[in-house]
Amino acid sequence: MTTKKTKEESEGITAYSVKTKTKNVPMVDPVIDIKSGRYIATGKDKDGNKMAAILGKAKAEEHVKAGNAKKGSGWE
Template sequence: MAEVNLTAYNVKTKEKNVPIQDAVITKTAKGAYMVQGHDGKGNKLTTLCNEEKALAAIKSGVAKQGW
């Protein structure tokens, strides 16, 4: 299986494709998958991803399941 990379846009520092550390994947009320974590410098990161990527990240151990 390919390596799953969870990245997000950092609003505070305006950086793109920042890797998410300590990621936790939750489901929103409408059924979307939301990834929450931090960048290692104290900045919180949040992004949405599709079901396939979310379940692959949980299965590979990159992220924790939050539901």
């Protein structure tokens, strides 16, 4: 049985870039931290602008398992 991957799973974590005002910008080398029970992915875009995205627990664990992101602080 083949499972269909979503756009986010195949490309990694995407976020909104405040500086360039564009949506779905891929993060380069994201790190997922757990702060106050929330999963926050932080990274940079291809131009070096800082970005952040809030994820659910399931999505955060999927990205770490797939190798799209690294575990940061707060993980057990």
